Amino acid sequence: xxxxxxxxxxxxxxxxxxxxxxxxxxxxxxxxxxxxxxxxxxxxxxxxxxxxxxxxxxxxxxxxxxxxxxxxxxxxxxxxxxxxxxxxxxxxxxxxxxxxxxxxxxxxxxxxxxxxxxxxxxxxxxxxxxxxxxxxxxxxxxxxxxxxxxxxxxxxxxxxxxxxxxxxxxxxxxxxxxxxxxxxxxxxxxxxxxxxxxxxxxxxxxxxxxxxxxxxxxxxxxxxxxxxxxxxxxxxxxxxxxxxxxxxxxxxxxxxxxxxxxxxxxxxxxxxxxxxxxxxxxxxxxxxxxxxxxxxxxxxxxxxxxxxxxxxxxxxxxxxxxxxxxxxxxxxxxxxxxxxxxxxxxxxxxxxxxxxxxxxxxxxxxxxxxxxxxxxxxxxxxxxxxxxxxxxxxxxxxxxxxxxxxxxxxxxxxxxxxxxxxxxxxxxxxxxxxxxxxxxxxxxxxxxxxxxxxxxxxxxxxxxxxxxxxxxxxxxxxxxxxxxxxxxxxxxxxxxxxxxxxxxxxxxxxxxxxxxxxxxxxxxxxxxxxxxxxxxxxxxxxxxxxxxxxxxxx
Numbered sequence: 001x002x003x004x005x006x007x008x009x010x011x012x013x014x015x016x017x018x019x020x021x022x023x024x025x026x027x028x029x030x031x032x033x034x035x036x037x038x039x040x041x042x043x044x045x046x047x048x049x050x051x052x053x054x055x056x057x058x059x060x061x062x063x064x065x066x067x068x069x070x071x072x073x074x075x076x077x078x079x080x081x082x083x084x085x086x087x088x089x090x091x092x093x094x095x096x097x098x099x100x101x102x103x104x105x106x107x108x109x110x111x112x113x114x115x116x117x118x119x120x121x122x123x124x125x126x127x128x129x130x131x132x133x134x135x136x137x138x139x140x141x142x143x144x145x146x147x148x149x150x151x152x153x154x155x156x157x158x159x160x161x162x163x164x165x166x167x168x169x170x171x172x173x174x175x176x177x178x179x180x181x182x183x184x185x186x187x188x189x190x191x192x193x194x195x196x197x198x199x200x201x202x203x204x205x206x207x208x209x210x211x212x213x214x215x216x217x218x219x220x221x222x223x224x225x226x227x228x229x230x231x232x233x234x235x236x237x238x239x240x241x242x243x244x245x246x247x248x249x250x251x252x253x254x255x256x257x258x259x260x261x262x263x264x265x266x267x268x269x270x271x272x273x274x275x276x277x278x279x280x281x282x283x284x285x286x287x288x289x290x291x292x293x294x295x296x297x298x299x300x301x302x303x304x305x306x307x308x309x310x311x312x313x314x315x316x317x318x319x320x321x322x323x324x325x326x327x328x329x330x331x332x333x334x335x336x337x338x339x340x341x342x343x344x345x346x347x348x349x350x351x352x353x354x355x356x357x358x359x360x361x362x363x364x365x366x367x368x369x370x371x372x373x374x375x376x377x378x379x380x381x382x383x384x385x386x387x388x389x390x391x392x393x394x395x396x397x398x399x400x401x402x403x404x405x406x407x408x409x410x411x412x413x414x415x416x417x418x419x420x421x422x423x424x425x426x427x428x429x430x431x432x433x434x435x436x437x438x439x440x441x442x443x444x445x446x447x448x449x450x451x452x453x454x455x456x457x458x459x460x461x462x463x464x465x466x467x468x469x470x471x472x473x474x475x476x477x478x479x480x481x482x483x484x485x486x487x488x489x490x491x492x493x494x495x496x497x498x499x500x501x502x503x504x505x506x507x508x509x510x511x512x513x514x515x516x517x518x519x520x521x522x523x524x525x526x527x528x529x530x531x532x533x534x535x536x537x538x539x540x541x542x543x544x545x546x547x548x549x550x551x552x553x554x
Contacts, residue, residue, distance in 0.1 A: 004302055007326015010252055011294060014330065017256050018263055025260060026267020026279070032175045033148045033168060034272065045170050053167035058160045059501030062149055065165035066142060066493060070109050073135060077105035080131045081123075090124035091200055091214055099478040106482040108135035110489035111143055111371060113225070113232030113341050113464040114481060116473040120214055120235045125197050132232060133221045137181070140228030140261075141172035143339075143373030146493050147265060148272075150377045153500030154401045155273045157508045162500050176261075177228055184223035184257055191253075192246040195219040218243055226257035229371040231341025231464040239331070239344040240320050251323050251344055255331055258340045262369035263287075265376045273401055277519035282379055284524045289368035289531070290337055293361055297329040300354040300551075318349025329354075336361035339371030341464025348451065348467040355467070356547025359454050362461045363539045364531060365420065371462065377496050383518065384413045384499070386530045390516050390523075399515060402508040409502055416495040421538045423460040423484050428453050428542070430480075437476050442469035446553070450546035455481060460488035 001009075038046070038053060046053050057065065080087075081096040081104060096104065100117060107114040108131070117123070123132070145168035152162050189195050198215035218234045222244050225232060235241040245251055263283065270279020301315045302325055319328045328345040335342050336358040347358050361368075367378040384400055388410050391398030398405040405413075431437040431452050441448035451470040458465055459481040466472065472481060517523065 003324050003326055004298070006324065007298055007302075007329065010248075010327055011330055014252060014255060014259075018259060021256075021260050022264055022267055022283075026264040027271055029144075029176060029261075029264065029268040030271035032171050033163075033268070035171075038167075039174065042167075042170050042174055045174075046166065049166065051164075051166035053164050053170070055164055056161035057164055059149070059162055059497040059504075062162050062165045063494060063497045065169075066146065066497075067490065069138075069165075069169065070142065070490070073109040073138065074105045077108060077131045077135060078102060080127055081105065084124055084127050087124070087126045089126040089197070093122060093124050096122060096127075099475045100473065103478040103482040104132075106485050107464065108132050108230075108232060109139055110462050110485045111139040111228070111230060111339055111374070112459060112462040112485045112489070113230045114459055114466070114472075114485065115232055115236075115464070116478055116481075118236040119233055125216060128221065128234065129217055133217070133224065136221065136224040136228050136230040136232070137173050137177050138169065140177055140224075140230065140372040141169050143371055144172045144176070144261075144265070145169050145373065146496055147373035147376040148268075150380055150496050150500040151269050151272045153503035154380075154403060156504045157402075157506060160501055160505050162497070162504060177224065180261075181220070181224040181227050184227055184253075185220045187253060188219040188222055188250060191250045192242075193219040193222055193250065194243045213243075222254070223257070225342060226254045226340065227261065229258055229262065229338045229340040229375075231335065231339075233342065239342045240346075242322075245344055246322075248323055248327060251327050251331065254342070254344075255327075255334050258338055258342065259334055259369060261372045262338055262375040265373065266369075269376060269380075275401075275519065278401065281519045281524055281527075282376070282383070284521075285527045285531075286367070286369040286375070286379065288524065288528055289364070290333070293333045293337060293357060293368070294330055297333050297354055297357050298326060300351050300357065301325045301329050303351070315349075315351050315354070318346030320344060332358055333361060335465060336463060337364070337366060337368045337370070339366050339374055339462045339464070341458065343465050346468060347454070347465060348447075348469045352446075352547055352549075352551030352553070355450060355454075356543060356551060358465070359450065359457055359547060360535070360539070360543065362457045362463050363421075363424070364535050365417070366461050366463060367531070374462065378416075378492075381413050381416045381496065381499070382531050382534075383527055384409060385417065385534070386523070386527045387516055387518065388413075389530060390526060394514070396514055396516075399509050400518060402511070403503045403506050404509055409499060412495045412499040412502065416492050416499075417534065419491045419495075420460050420488055423488055424453070424456045425539075425542060427460075427480055427484055428456045431456070431476070434476075437474075440471040440474055440477060442471070446546050446549040450550065453542055453546050456484055459484040462489050 081101040085095040149162040196215040239245040266283040270276035387398040
């Protein structure tokens with residue numbers, strides 16, 4: 001079997017698995033967030049945090065809950081890292097320095113999971129399990145909660161209430177993420193991923209020195225790392241490390257995990273607004289972009305330029321021989337089109353155009369299918385923009401799901417889509433203009449610029465992957481990437497929840513003969529086109545200086 005055929009078959013198997021999980025998981029999540037009953041363990045949790053889960057919240061109260069919970073998470077994780085040197089189970093590692101502690105705390109609370117450190121050489125068992133793993137669960141639950149609040153905004157009318165943040169947070173964690181990650185962890189352990197709390201072991205000599213490996217609760221963290229679209233690896237090599245991802249099957253299984261909730265949430269959306277066809281339209285948009293990017297990535301990485309690549313069956317530099325070009329391409333596209341950031345190959349070693357595809361995937365806003373929750377609400381914002389554009393074309397007041405898209409709504413949607421590009425382009429430009437930050441680049445020229453552009457694109461879009469040629473463990477990058485992660489996560493949420501509140505207050509508008517049918521292929525095509533054109537116009541100059549210049553020169 002040739003490598004191209006193997007890659008295509010893996011893609012088809014992945015699509016089949018996602019299709020089988022789509023309806024049951026999506027319907028189950030809709031029931032979770034629509035139920036008025038509380039499990040006993042949930043009642044204990046509410047009592048412990050002093051929350052009343054039956055109190056409805058306006059968008060401002062919901063936002064205060066999101067921000068308060070996230071601030072506490074950042075402070076707790078920061079202190080845990082600063083105190084690591086005196087904690088048990090630290091494996092002898094010192095406390096993490098202030099700038100890196102800030103960066104890592106912000107990274108995991110914002111569901112970015114950017115890592116400017118070697119995981120196996122920096123974090124002990126306590127920080128990994130009590131700090132990072134916990135945030136892998138709750139940061140994903142926060143994203144789903146905000147998406148559900150926006151869906152309620154479309155589904156409800158003549159009310160400013162969007163549900164209860166604490167109830168959504170706890171239910172998402174206990175009813176969805178914990179059982180799903182537990183099942184996934186069992187599968188990973190059965191397939192060879194390690195799960196222990198062992199210390200550091202010397203395993204032999206390497207380049208004249210002792211080679212050391214430490215164990216850890218890797219399978220359980222790997223499971224939620226992918227299932228919650230987090231991405232932070234126990235080891236520096238991330239999902240390319242055999243302790244995290246030992247076989248081609250686990251590789252495909254991990255891709256399935258990082259895609260299944262974002263895709264299934266479109267079913268949740270359709271059920272909650274009372275029209276599964278609307279969910280299918282959003283799903284079709286996400287799937288069209290995802291499949292298109294995978295096909296384009298495979299083409300660029302399988303393209304043979306010279307005898308070395310012909311013998312290797314594709315551009316194998318930086319890729320695991322266990323997985324090959326096909327599986328690595330699927331993983332790279334899936335992780336950058338979601339907010340996962342996990343990697344099973346070295347993105348900096350992809351072809352110039354291949355590296356550009358990973359950057360462009362994040363610059364779309366990671367909405368195809370995007371992160372847990374963030375992908376859905378990002379796509380719904382783009383749907384609002386698309387119906388507004390359609391309304392301008394035919395001279396009608398735009399409507400979406402029976403709600404008028406007026407001045408207030410379009411301003412909120414426009415602010416949402418402008419925040420992230422502003423963060424990426426301004427901070428990347430400053431980093432290139434100052435005298436010291438460019439010294440962190442491993443490469444010069446177009447590829448060096450791509451390293452910086454990739455870093456800020458990844459941080460502001462809460463992805464977390466890296467070209468890895470950039471030395472980001474400096475005070476400048478730890479601080480500025482942390483700022484990009486914070487603003488890139490919470491400023492968009494402000495506009496999402498404000499939009500949800502505005503929509504929930506409206507009276508439903510009846511459909512007429514002139515209403516744009518947003519559950520038809522025409523709207524799917526319009527939405528795909530709007531996404532690609534808006535992103536292209538925003539980022540084309542920066543992409544032309546980096547990956548496009550490199551790709552055309554090779």
